[in-house]
Amino acid sequence: MSEAEISTAPPVSTVRAQALACRDAAQAVAALSTDAKNALLRAMADALDADAAAILIANAEDLRAAEAKGIAGAMLDRLKLDPQRLAGIANAVREVADLPDPVGQITRREMRPNGLSIERVRVPLGVVAMIYEARPNVTADAAALCLKAGNGVILRGGSEAVRSNVAIAGALGRALRANEVPSAAITLIDDLRRETMIELLQLNDIIDLAIPRGGEGLIRFVAEHARVPVIKHYKGVCHLYVDAAADLDLALNLLLDGKVSRPGVCNALETLLVHAAIADEFLPRAAGMLAERGVQLRADPRAFARTPGAVPACEDDWDAEFLDLILAVRVVDSLDAAIAHIRRHGSDHTEVIATRDEAAAARFVHALRSAVVMVNASSRFSDGGELGLGAEIGISTTRLHAYGPMGAESLTIERFVVRGEGQTRNLRN
Numbered sequence: 001m002s003e004a005e006i007s008t009a010p011p012v013s014t015v016r017a018q019a020l021a022c023r024d025a026a027q028a029v030a031a032l033s034t035d036a037k038n039a040l041l042r043a044m045a046d047a048l049d050a051d052a053a054a055i056l057i058a059n060a061e062d063l064r065a066a067e068a069k070g071i072a073g074a075m076l077d078r079l080k081l082d083p084q085r086l087a088g089i090a091n092a093v094r095e096v097a098d099l100p101d102p103v104g105q106i107t108r109r110e111m112r113p114n115g116l117s118i119e120r121v122r123v124p125l126g127v128v129a130m131i132y133e134a135r136p137n138v139t140a141d142a143a144a145l146c147l148k149a150g151n152g153v154i155l156r157g158g159s160e161a162v163r164s165n166v167a168i169a170g171a172l173g174r175a176l177r178a179n180e181v182p183s184a185a186i187t188l189i190d191d192l193r194r195e196t197m198i199e200l201l202q203l204n205d206i207i208d209l210a211i212p213r214g215g216e217g218l219i220r221f222v223a224e225h226a227r228v229p230v231i232k233h234y235k236g237v238c239h240l241y242v243d244a245a246a247d248l249d250l251a252l253n254l255l256l257d258g259k260v261s262r263p264g265v266c267n268a269l270e271t272l273l274v275h276a277a278i279a280d281e282f283l284p285r286a287a288g289m290l291a292e293r294g295v296q297l298r299a300d301p302r303a304f305a306r307t308p309g310a311v312p313a314c315e316d317d318w319d320a321e322f323l324d325l326i327l328a329v330r331v332v333d334s335l336d337a338a339i340a341h342i343r344r345h346g347s348d349h350t351e352v353i354a355t356r357d358e359a360a361a362a363r364f365v366h367a368l369r370s371a372v373v374m375v376n377a378s379s380r381f382s383d384g385g386e387l388g389l390g391a392e393i394g395i396s397t398t399r400l401h402a403y404g405p406m407g408a409e410s411l412t413i414e415r416f417v418v419r420g421e422g423q424t425r426n427l428r429n
Helices: 003-009 016-028 036-051 052-066 073-079 083-098 135-146 159-177 194-201 216-225 246-258 277-293 313-318 337-345 357-365
Strands: 107-112 116-125 127-132 152-156 186-188 209-213 240-242 269-275 296-299 326-334 350-354 374-377 393-398 404-406 412-419
Touching: 003 073, 016 116, 016 152, 016 194, 036 052, 036 083, 036 135, 036 216, 036 357, 052 073, 052 159, 052 277, 052 296, 073 116, 073 135, 073 159, 107 209, 127 135, 127 216, 127 269, 127 337, 135 186, 135 296, 159 337, 209 216, 209 393, 240 313, 246 277, 246 350, 246 374, 269 277, 269 337, 277 296, 313 326, 313 337, 326 337, 326 374, 326 412, 337 357, 350 357
Parallel strands: 127 152, 127 209, 152 186, 240 269, 240 350, 269 326, 296 326, 350 374
Antiparallel strands: 107 116, 116 412, 393 404
16 A cells, blocks of 8 residues: 555544454453453452442442432432442452353364364453443443453443443453453443434444443334344243142242342343232232232223222333333233233243243243243243352343353354364365
8 A cells, every 4th residue: 555545544433443453452352261251350350349439439420410300210210339339349350260261161072984183162252342321330240251252341321330440440450451451342332413323223343232321212222233243132021820730829929029029130020920810819819919019000901909098000111121110910710811811912022930840841832932931930030140240241132152141252253163174075095
């Protein structure tokens, strides 16, 4: 290329330059040993602890700004950090360090008749772009999981959490430098214009996977504008079906934990389905306990008669992710009717059955294709940490290489490694 051609070439955009730097850094991360990655992750957790006061001050500023904009409810809850939550974020990074290293794992090995040894081996994806809203914990969770899996990560958080994200990323970056890892391995995009996000999502020659995490609107925007593969999870319309053979006390506990413990998250219950045979006994008890905790019930006509204080449900309620102390309630005549309702209105996230009938449980599990199906366990366990993945980078309800809660293993792919002794396919000696 001549000097004239060099001088007239279009400049590399800032976001492209950042992505290129992250790709280079990802190669350095991929070369790290398991021990080196784990030491780095523990240093990142220690840095979060050391910067706790500064991170909480930054988060308090974000909260004040969000409240001034009228943000409330589930989004404000997701934005909020306190000493306990921040300590939990640091501990989640340590838990990722303690997980088995997925990189280099041989998932299958076989010997072909021609003497070729065929292995399937896990390798890093490369560069992962995280697009998320008011969830500052994602900054640390995504960084930890991506690095554990040998990847670089580009973080593009929402404006609501900008100060929190900068403070957390600053602590993580200090740990990278102290461990002689290029700081671009964790790249936080500070240009929050929508145009910049679109440009990032179209860098299909640099970015290997995009993971949006937030409301349905954000995820649909990412899916519509991306030229890179996207892990999608539009919403969590999670159901609890209380079977005719259920232990009613157990079912009540599942209902309360699933709806009340943290209603603004995607694994909270949104719809209760109750078999007609136990509706007269179960629903008044459930309605009373939920009313004490401020839950509004939206009931179909059969449930309405058994749930004091409920309001009539409309058709849209069956598809709603309320993310609030609101629960849709329907009486069904059979297990098959419950399955039919979930197939029509579910979001492939998490479904729960309460029953002592093993055959009913088996039918429920096999009839539904949701990413997580629970038998006599709370929907709130539909979480990467609770399922043994360490921190969670997201939940996939898209049937790609990952389905359900995603941990470090989901940030790798399998490739073939073939070992031979000079075998050829067409040449004959």
